[in-house]
Amino acid sequence: MPDASQPVVFLDRDGTLNVEAGYIRILENLVLIEGAGEAIRRLNDAGVAAVLVTNQSGAARGYYGEDHILALNKRLVNLLDREGAHLDDVYYCPHLPDGVVEQYTCVCQCRKPAPGLVERAYSEHPQFDRNQSFVIGDKATDVELATNCGAKSVLVETGYGKQVLSGEYQWKVVPDYQASCITEAVDWILEQLSILSA
Numbered sequence: 001m002p003d004a005s006q007p008v009v010f011l012d013r014d015g016t017l018n019v020e021a022g023y024i025r026i027l028e029n030l031v032l033i034e035g036a037g038e039a040i041r042r043l044n045d046a047g048v049a050a051v052l053v054t055n056q057s058g059a060a061r062g063y064y065g066e067d068h069i070l071a072l073n074k075r076l077v078n079l080l081d082r083e084g085a086h087l088d089d090v091y092y093c094p095h096l097p098d099g100v101v102e103q104y105t106c107v108c109q110c111r112k113p114a115p116g117l118v119e120r121a122y123s124e125h126p127q128f129d130r131n132q133s134f135v136i137g138d139k140a141t142d143v144e145l146a147t148n149c150g151a152k153s154v155l156v157e158t159g160y161g162k163q164v165l166s167g168e169y170q171w172k173v174v175p176d177y178q179a180s181c182i183t184e185a186v187d188w189i190l191e192q193l194s195i196l197s198a
């Protein structure tokens with residue numbers, strides 16, 4: 001078993017890597033936030049794992065099938081790939097407690113802020129180091145995910161981030177760091193990691 005020594009960043013999708021656009025029914029409407037590709041590439045180059053963890057309740061709500069969630073995630077991976085950026089793994093929660101499609105309607109352990117997706121990542125990637133772990137997201141639930149899995153939290157001001165900070169969306173939270181966007185979030189994380197290893 002490899003040593004758990006690799007730093008890891010758990011990344012939200014909508015509003016963090018791609019422009020928030022509600023439930024995305026048309027694949028082409030998934031568009032990267034400026035700088036997202038470069039930010040992920042910098043994590044890759046620094047040997048920091050970049051793992052997507054995303055709530056995708058569109059299937060549970062009956063808006064589209066689970067195959068569409070997979071297609072959206074694949075488009076994201078392809079857009080990042082074009083910028084030389086790579087995700088180490090992709091995890092999503094298709095569930096919702098009050099969904100309309102029976103198959104996905106349940107109280108699960110993987111809908112953020114529950115830590116199920118992150119725990120799965122740790123069990124499937126034993127090299128990931130919990131003591132060097134971060135969550136980047138635009139919602140209070142992303143910040144709470146970090147708390148629930150012992151990671152440091154970065155709230156980005158893209159997507160719903162500004163509304164979360166002003167108390168207009170979800171609820172107020174205090175992240176470990178507040179970043180204007182993914183670029184600044186990665187700047188801060190790489191700085192923290194260099195302090196840890198100094």
Ligand SMILES: [Mg+2]
Pocket residue numbers: 012013014015016137138139159
């Ligand atoms: Mg989001």
Ligand SMILES: [Zn+2]
Pocket residue numbers: 093094095108109110111
């Ligand atoms: Zn779930």
